[in-house]
Amino acid sequence: MPKRPASQGWMRKANLIRLYPVPFRLITSDQQFAKWQWIEASIERSPADRRPESHKIGVDSICAGKVLPAGDWCERRVLLDRLKIYENFDALDKARTEHNVTLGLIKPARVTALRIQKSASQGWTSEEIDKLQSMQRQPSLFEEQEHASIKRLEKVPFDFHYVYECVTDGELRTHIHKIVDWEVSQLYRNVYRKHGAKGWELPFRQKLETHLPSKELMLLMGTIHRFPSQWLIVSLIYPPKRQKEDDHQIALF
Template structure:
């Protein structure tokens, strides 16, 4: 694929992770103007110039090409210095515009269908609407602090003088490691055919929610964190943007949470 101009609606940014080449990277996913889901990776999001940063629900324009080292069909390499952002699509009272924008995306009602499609066609991004959320598992990571190798990746950016020469590139802050992994247990289907699944949440917003709850409530953070993810968000019309892993393509993650109000309640929320 040659380098082309693309317009992409951003639907996902995962929590950053250390990278040997880019110091830290974020997996970004969204939808192009035809309604096709696309992945932009790697994106050293916090390290790029302020003018090239973007938000969820924002249209961006940039030059892209098919990723050469990532053979998943949706994966693109983005030319970071060509990014031009448009206005963020605001939710309004009933999410009508956002719903309209993502309406071309096929929404699966069962994870088994996503798994089967991945095996058949190599699909690596999909939207899933679970029947219900069963619970949230919070598991401590084996090492809550960065290893020496990971820390070296995070600080190398300062030593090497930066990826870009823009004077407005933000100062580098050492990325805070999340001390927990978060997993949704959820159900697909109803009745005798109902089936339970469990997938890890890597949405940047989930990581930010943990940090905000811990900052605001200290030792009581878990109560407020669970209230959001087990009660308030599932009370909406919750959908998962799912993505699989490059090296292990049968392993899937919840990379973004999409939760508009229910249509019947739209005028009330």
């Protein structure tokens, strides 16, 4: 996440932005950063991307800073509470058509299913490698190194979709969106290595269908540059559920 001065105005409100390309596998170890970690970096609006949240990041300028510890959601919640969280997907999509919003958080009422289907291609195609290279390419990096790095990156042979419900105008509406969260892909790789081809799906489903929905699950949604009306689930954010006010009162006695 980009670091900003802790001014009074910023403390009241924050906005999501999209930073890319970040060739994570190619940057130096002292520049690599975690999902919940402050960084300092030079950024500028992306001239080739019409999405207003999209910015280019100067890879050589990345300076990794404070990590927000895993399991400690106090500081993370302070940051999340400064962001606009849309009450349902329809509200987010309305913001897209009316205000060109292409990145936003929603909080589903319920996850009803996880759909798993085989990807059209089980390995990287030449077109996909070219696309990944063009997204990651920086003047200071060597093309041969990029190509080798992408080939070493194991492609997940499945597509994952969440089926979920949101309350819109007092009614439950069902939505289906593809999950492209890097952590979900890494979860697949981990459970596949541990349980094999016949055993990976059960623990994978337990994590995404049971464990995460039991928390205060939020979906970070983003549109595709080439298809501005098409949304993807870019990331899953899952703080523990807040204690009810009664629980706080009981804790005082």
